[in-house]
Amino acid sequence: NAGVTQTPKFRVLKTGQSMTLLCAQDMNHEYMYWYRQDPGMGLRLIHYSVGEGTTAKGEVPDGYNVSRLKKQNFLLGLESAAPSQTSVYFCASSYEGSGNQPQHFGDGTRLSIL
Amino acid sequence: GEDVEQSLFLSVREGDSSVINCTYTDSSSTYLYWYKQEPGAGLQLLTYIFSNMDMKQDQRLTVLLNKKDKHLSLRIADTQTGDSAIYFCAEDLGNTGKLIFGQGTTLQVKP
Numbered sequence: 001n002a003g004v005t006q007t008p009k010f011r012v013l014k015t016g017q018s019m020t021l022l023c024a025q026d027m028n029h030e031y032m033y034w035y036r037q038d039p040g041m042g043l044r045l046i047h048y049s050v051g052e053g054t055t056a057k058g059e060v061p062d063g064y065n066v067s068r069l070k071k072q073n074f075l076l077g078l079e080s081a082a083p084s085q086t087s088v089y090f091c092a093s094s095y096e097g098s099g100n101q102p103q104h105f106g107d108g109t110r111l112s113i114l
Numbered sequence: 115g116e117d118v119e120q121s122l123f124l125s126v127r128e129g130d131s132s133v134i135n136c137t138y139t140d141s142s143s144t145y146l147y148w149y150k151q152e153p154g155a156g157l158q159l160l161t162y163i164f165s166n167m168d169m170k171q172d173q174r175l176t177v178l179l180n181k182k183d184k185h186l187s188l189r190i191a192d193t194q195t196g197d198s199a200i201y202f203c204a205e206d207l208g209n210t211g212k213l214i215f216g217q218g219t220t221l222q223v224k225p
């Protein structure tokens with residue numbers, strides 16, 4: 001009964017380093033999303049995917065790339081980390097894009113860029 | 115653009131009712147949601163309401179929707195210390211799957 005699993009849970013990077021955050025879901029959901037959460041700003045959508053092999057930009061896509069090579073996995077990459085990317089990152093998934101199929105969230109990845 | 119606004123903080127006493135308010139701007143939203151976030155955890159869906167409804171009740175939770183004023187509220191009856199968390203309001207953008215979240219309201223429940 002895993003739901004949405006994010007790895008790693010915590011990470012500290014130096015400016016300029018790269019890393020990949022992994023999101024895995026076992027609910028056979030078509031749609032997957034990456035958000036960032038910053039104090040006082042709620043969640044903002046970075047990128048999302050409406051199915052295997054597809055990706056699309058969200059509200060704040062700059063500095064991030066994503067890939068959805070397998071239906072169950074959605075990867076978020078930071079090619080050259082910047083201190084402004086210090087945040088908590090959440091992955092979510094939903095069966096489809098209609099509103100009566102709500103998004104299910106992982107527990108987050110806390111990322112600090114020094 | 116689309117925007118969702120919430121007050122940032124609410125403090126109540128255990129046993130009282132809590133009312134968390136939200137306003138949104140996108141009149142084409144089909145569904146509106148309430149999520150709960152406990153410390154160190156992800157967002158948990160509490161309830162959602164279809165835009166052609168004006169009220170939905172689910173045990174201690176009552177959602178009221180005023181579509182004319184674009185105002186959504188969440189009432190928690192008999193608030194318990196376990197209800198202390200951040201509550202997020204969100205609206206969907208049609209069938210895109212995309213959600214716009216408010217900033218979150220921190221609910222503090224005092225014993």
